[in-house]
Amino acid sequence: MTRRILRNVFDRADPTTAIGVAAAACYLLYHRYLYRAPRPVVHLVLLLLVPVALVSLFARRLSVIQQCSHVLIYWTIVAALTVLYRISPLHPLARYPGPLAAKLSKFYLANLIVKGRAHENIRALHRDYGDVVRIGPNELSFNRSDAIPTIYAEKTMPKGPYYITRQSLDGVVQIDGVSDFKEHARRSKPWAKAMNGTAIKTYQPIVSSTVAELIEQLDKRVGGEVNMSDWMNFYGFDLMGRVVFGREWGMLREARDVGDYCHTIDKCVIMLAWLSQVPWIYPIMQLLSPPAEVNKMKEMGDNSCIARIDSGGSGTKDLYYYLMNEDGSSKSQLTRKEGLSDGVVAIIAGSDTAATALTHLCYYFLQRPECLRRLRHEIEEVYPSLGDELEDLARQADMLYLNACLNETLRLLPPVLTGLQRSVEDGTGGAMIAGYFVPEGTEVSVHHYSVQRNPKEFSPLPDTFWPDRWLEQDTYVLPTGGAIDRAQVHTNRNAFMPFSVGLQQCAGKNLALLELRAVACALFRRFDMTPSEKSNLENYERGLMDVYVTVKGPLYVHLTARQL
Numbered sequence: 001m002t003r004r005i006l007r008n009v010f011d012r013a014d015p016t017t018a019i020g021v022a023a024a025a026c027y028l029l030y031h032r033y034l035y036r037a038p039r040p041v042v043h044l045v046l047l048l049l050v051p052v053a054l055v056s057l058f059a060r061r062l063s064v065i066q067q068c069s070h071v072l073i074y075w076t077i078v079a080a081l082t083v084l085y086r087i088s089p090l091h092p093l094a095r096y097p098g099p100l101a102a103k104l105s106k107f108y109l110a111n112l113i114v115k116g117r118a119h120e121n122i123r124a125l126h127r128d129y130g131d132v133v134r135i136g137p138n139e140l141s142f143n144r145s146d147a148i149p150t151i152y153a154e155k156t157m158p159k160g161p162y163y164i165t166r167q168s169l170d171g172v173v174q175i176d177g178v179s180d181f182k183e184h185a186r187r188s189k190p191w192a193k194a195m196n197g198t199a200i201k202t203y204q205p206i207v208s209s210t211v212a213e214l215i216e217q218l219d220k221r222v223g224g225e226v227n228m229s230d231w232m233n234f235y236g237f238d239l240m241g242r243v244v245f246g247r248e249w250g251m252l253r254e255a256r257d258v259g260d261y262c263h264t265i266d267k268c269v270i271m272l273a274w275l276s277q278v279p280w281i282y283p284i285m286q287l288l289s290p291p292a293e294v295n296k297m298k299e300m301g302d303n304s305c306i307a308r309i310d311s312g313g314s315g316t317k318d319l320y321y322y323l324m325n326e327d328g329s330s331k332s333q334l335t336r337k338e339g340l341s342d343g344v345v346a347i348i349a350g351s352d353t354a355a356t357a358l359t360h361l362c363y364y365f366l367q368r369p370e371c372l373r374r375l376r377h378e379i380e381e382v383y384p385s386l387g388d389e390l391e392d393l394a395r396q397a398d399m400l401y402l403n404a405c406l407n408e409t410l411r412l413l414p415p416v417l418t419g420l421q422r423s424v425e426d427g428t429g430g431a432m433i434a435g436y437f438v439p440e441g442t443e444v445s446v447h448h449y450s451v452q453r454n455p456k457e458f459s460p461l462p463d464t465f466w467p468d469r470w471l472e473q474d475t476y477v478l479p480t481g482g483a484i485d486r487a488q489v490h491t492n493r494n495a496f497m498p499f500s501v502g503l504q505q506c507a508g509k510n511l512a513l514l515e516l517r518a519v520a521c522a523l524f525r526r527f528d529m530t531p532s533e534k535s536n537l538e539n540y541e542r543g544l545m546d547v548y549v550t551v552k553g554p555l556y557v558h559l560t561a562r563q564l
C-alpha cells in the first residue's frame with residue numbers, strides 16, 4: 001500500500017523540484033543544527049545517500065546521465081544557499097564588516113594559516129575594517145581590550161570548534177581542548193597542583209642545571225657562529241623532558257634535534273592549525289591513517305608517559321608526579337588516557353613556546369643593544385657574584401628591567417599569535433561584547449597580536465621594543481631620542497595576554513616565567529651577541545609562521561665571552 005502511494009507520488013512529481021526541495025531541507029539542517037563539525041556519517045547521509053536515494057526513486061524516468069546531473073543540482077543548491085545566506089543582509093553577522101572571502105568560507109582563514117601570515121593579515125583587517133571584523137562566516141575578531149574579560153574571564157564562553165583538533169579518535173580531549181567549564185575544572189586541578197609555589201620550587205634545580213648545560217655548550221662555541229633559534233629549542237625541549245618526566249632527550253648534549261622532534265612538532269602544528277580552521281574536515285581526517293609526523297609526535301609523548309605510568313610512578317617530584325597524583329594526596333585523579341594526553345601537551349606547550357620567546361628576546365637585543373647593556377647592569381647589581389644567578393632563581397621575579405624586557409618581547413611577539421577562539425553558545429540568546437551585540441552561534445576571539453600593538457592600548461611607539469613602558473618612572477627617554485613624562489606613556493596591562501586570561505589561561509605560566517628569567521640572566525651576563533653575516537634581522541619577523549604557535553626561522557649570531 002505505502003509502496004504504491006510512494007510510487008504514485010514519484011510518478012507524478014517533478015524530479016528537479018523534488019531534488020530542489022530536498023537540497024533546501026538539507027541546507028536548513030546544516031544551517032540550524034549541524035554547522036559545528038558533525039560526524040562524517042552525517043555528511044555521508046545528507047550529501048550522498050539522500051540525493052542518490054532520491055534520484056534512484058526517479059530511475060524509471062531519468063537516464064543515468066540525468067540522475068548524475070540531478071545529484072549535481074542537489075549539491076549546487078546546497079552550496080548556493082550556503083553562500084547566499086552568508087553574504088545576505090539576513091545573516092546575523094551582516095552588520096559586521098570584513099572581506100567577502102572571509103564571510104563566504106573558513107577556507108579564507110585556513111589559507112592565511114598555510115601562508116603563515118595570519119597574525120599580520122588579521123591585524124591589517126583590523127586597520128582596514130575597524131575594531132570588530134568578521135573573519136569567518138560565523139566568526140568575529142576583536143581588537144579591543146574591553147572584550148577580553150567578557151570573552152575569556154566570565155566563564156560564559158566555552159572554547160570554540162577550533163579546538164576540535166585536541167580530540168583523539170578514542171574521544172579523549174587534551175586539557176587545552178576541554179570546553180565544558182566543569183570538566184575543565186576537574187582536569188585543571190592536577191595542573192594547579194603541579195604549578196603551585198611548592199612544586200615550582202622543586203623544579204628550580206632542574207631549571208638551573210639545564211641552563212648551566214646550555215651555557216657550557218654555548219661557551220664552547222664562542223667566536224663562532226651560533227643559531228640561537230636551534231639552541232633555544234634544544235634548551236626548551238631538554239628542560240621539558242626533565243621537568244615533566246625526568247627524561248633525557250640529550251639535545252643540548254648532542255647539539256642537535258635528537259629524534260627530529262622539534263622539526264616534527266613544527267610540521268604537526270602547521271597541519272593542525274590548518275585543520276582547526278575547517279573543523280568539519282577533522283572528523284573525516286580521523287578516519288584516514290594519520291600522517292607520519294602525527295604518529296611520531298604521539299609516539300614521543302606516549303613512550304615517556306606509558307613507561308612512567310606503568311612503572312607506578314618514579315617518586316621524583318616532577319610535573320608528572322603531581323599530574324598523575326603519584327603521592328595519592330588528591331581525591332581527583334586523571335585517567336590513564338587523560339594522563340597520556342596531557343603529558344604530550346606538557347612537552348609541546350612548554351618547550352616550543354618558551355624557546356620561541358627566548359629567541360625573540362635575543363632578536364630584540366640584537367636590534368637594541370643598549371637595552372641589553374641596561375639589563376646586564378641590573379643582573380650584576382642583583383647578583384654581584386657570578387654563578388649566583390644560576391643558584392638563586394627566586395630573586396629574578398623582582399628584577400624590574402628583566403621583567404620589563406620579557407613583557408615587551410611577549411607583547412610584540414607572543415608565541416601564540418592568533419587563535420584563542422571562544423563560542424557564544426546556542427541557547428544563550430547572544431552576548432554583549434565591548435558594547436557590540438553578538439548573536440548566539442558566533443565564534444569570537446580577541447586578536448592578541450593586534451591588541452598588544454594597538455596604539456590605544458600601548459603608546460607611544462606600539463611597534464617598537466621599548467621595555468621602559470613597563471616601568472614606573474617620572475620621565476622616559478624614547479629610543480628615538482627625546483624625553484617624555486609619565487602622562488604621555490600609556491601601558492594598558494589589561495590588554496596584555498600572552499598567556500591568555502581567565503580559567504583557561506596557560507597552566508604553565510609560572511614555570512615559563514621561571515625558565516625565561518633564568519636563561520636571560522645567565523646567558524646575557526656571560527655573552528655578547530652580534531648578528532652574523534648570515535642573519536638578516538630585517539627578515540627575522542617576516543620568517544615567522546603563525547600557526548597558532550610560532551614556527552620560527554634561524555637566528556644566527558656571533559657570540560663573544562664577556563670579561564667577568
Ligand code: HEM
Pocket residue numbers: 175176177188191345346347349350351353354357414415416419420421498499500503504505506507508509511512
Ligand atoms: C612563554 C611560554 C608560554 C606561553 C607564551 C604560553 C601561552 C599559552 C596560551 C596563550 C595558552 C592558552 C591557549 C588557548 O586558550 O588556546 C596556553 C595554554 C596552556 N599552556 Fe602555555 N604557554 C607557555 C608555556 C607553557 C609551559 C612551560 C607549560 C607547561 C608545561 C604550558 C602549559 C600549558 C597548558 C597545559 C595549557 C592549557 C591550559 C588549559 O586549557 O587549561 N605552557 N599557554
